[in-house]
Amino acid sequence: MAAARPVKLAANGIWKLFAADGAALDRLGPDPDDAALERAGLVAGVADASLAIGEGEIFVIMGLSGSGKSTLVRCLSRLIEPTRGQVLLDGQDLTRASPAELIRLRRHKMGMVFQNFALLPHLTVLGNVAFPLEVQGVARAERTRRAREMIALVGLSGREHDLPHQLSGGQQQRVGIARSLAVGPDLWFLDEPFSALDPLIRREMQNEFLRLQAGLKKTIVFITHDFDEAIRLADRIAIMRGGRIIQTGTPEELVLHPADSYVAEFTREAPRARILTARAIMRPLDERIEVAGAVDAGAKVQAIAAKVEAAPIPHLVTEGDRPVGLIDRSAVLAVLLGREMVR
Template identity: 85%
Template sequence: MNGRPVKLAARGLWKLFGAGAADLERLGPAPDDAKLASAGIVAGVADATLDIHEGEIFVIMGLSGSGKSTLVRCLSRLVEPTRGKVLLDGRDLLQASKAELIELRRHKMGMVFQNFALLPHLSVLGNVAFPLDVQGVPRGERERRAREMIELVGLGGRERELPHRLSGGQQQRVGIARSLAVGPELWFLDEPFSALDPLIRREMQNEFLRLQNVLKKTIVFITHDFDEAIRLADRIAIMRGGRIIQTGTPEELVLHPADSYVAEFTREAPRAKILSARGIMRPLQDRVAVAGAVDARAKVHAIAAKVEASERPFLVEEEGRPVGLVDRAAIMEVLLGRETAA
């Protein structure tokens, strides 16, 4: 991904449940669902392989029971995988001792879950400073860092409030500030906004993007909502039955769904906000009069008005180099919801 190093990776990762789960080896290297079922085994995660790059927002999504939360818990080793590798900066976490894992979680990983899990007897400041207290950070330093995080998430002035006096969105901001207080390199978020009403959820998505623009964390984010996924994600992995069906950018998933399951996820997606000029362009032609140029990365909704208003096509440029043409017909195909060829 644009030359960024891989921060977190999974290689052939499995998490199986059932009486015969520990005896996976006898089923072969990659047993299919029928073989697992015949052995009385349920796959929470089945043969997952992925790379997550530094500074990337990597979204894992699927329907309820698809395995997305189990996968994230395996990646953080909150759940022990049955087989495979989890590599953090190239180091296999499955070889780490319990003490090493505790240190990794305290200093390198942040976690936010759907349940805010705030300590009711502690103030906002106390909740945010709590993980630093567990680390043994002196009081002055931990309160200074906690105040910085509280300001960062927009709760300055509420430091002394108890959780029950805060709205749901404010409580989730406290949870986010608490997870950021330790300065994690890797940030796991498991459906953190799904319990919020739609307006607050949208507000929190905006806040999340603002924070990422400042902090540049490596983020693994779980959701079942494709609209949320496309707003937030650099790339998306779609799961079904414990398996990763397809991984790609939102545009790649819309243009090239791997199967009908992925196509159904993307069917109602706002294509004008997902597809780029590059995604809908046609090949360059000699001696074609053009009306101007658009950036290859520009989304359709941003260029629709000027392209649709012109009888001439526009050049699509990438780093100043023409790579294709986009015209009124291509724009209208997207706006009217017809299939668009890449």
């Protein structure tokens, strides 16, 4: 996340206990570990989770089934109540918001898309997309106009009068996305929205998602258990295990500097050529060495591999107009061969 990007959503020390209240947690002190929880017979869906998500960032939360990722997102949106901790949206503490204020925030500032499309079967595409605007009390002409805009945005123009059962799975998910965008949310929660789709449609929906984000620049919290999907979409990733956030970082940071063996195993088969940049594998600058050309420091190895590998001498690595290092065919081949050996 860029340093200048303001924080849109923050969580400070979020806990969610099942079948217990805050008093049970308070008796264990400010930061109980897993052993203390087990001795007390407490089950934590989320344990002491803190994060800060920047405005316009795609922030992916991932982990295996039961890791707590969906529970954390429901705490962030206050669909369920955290046992302890603070959630801040634009500086407003959601844990102190009244039910009426939460309804207002969800209607006007939050969009949500889940794995289950949850379309209303008796409503057309247009009716489904316009439904949240109807709930807001928006006049018919205005909600129809906005719904048509969103339908066009997700590429379903011409299907406005179809019912959900007349659509493919991918088209139904597009309707769900259009519906969530109709209210113009600042913050968009997506909980494994593509996991029920077959691989080809899933890839298509990922492309559609990136296309939408390029224009809309929403702040997005996206849940997945698929690391390949995460690295395609994420600015940063938080990896969870047992209700705790183990590490947060860019895909490159997670691959190069895993916090522990769990993260290392999670990223072991990651396609490094698609993740690592020239900056990550360059060697120190030496002005005495002749170069074949220049590559951008932020370019992915996959994008520059053919160019660098074909040259008998190194390429200069630059940030803007400033030279910062050198990259040669051996460094590129090490990444490519390493990826193949993992497979």
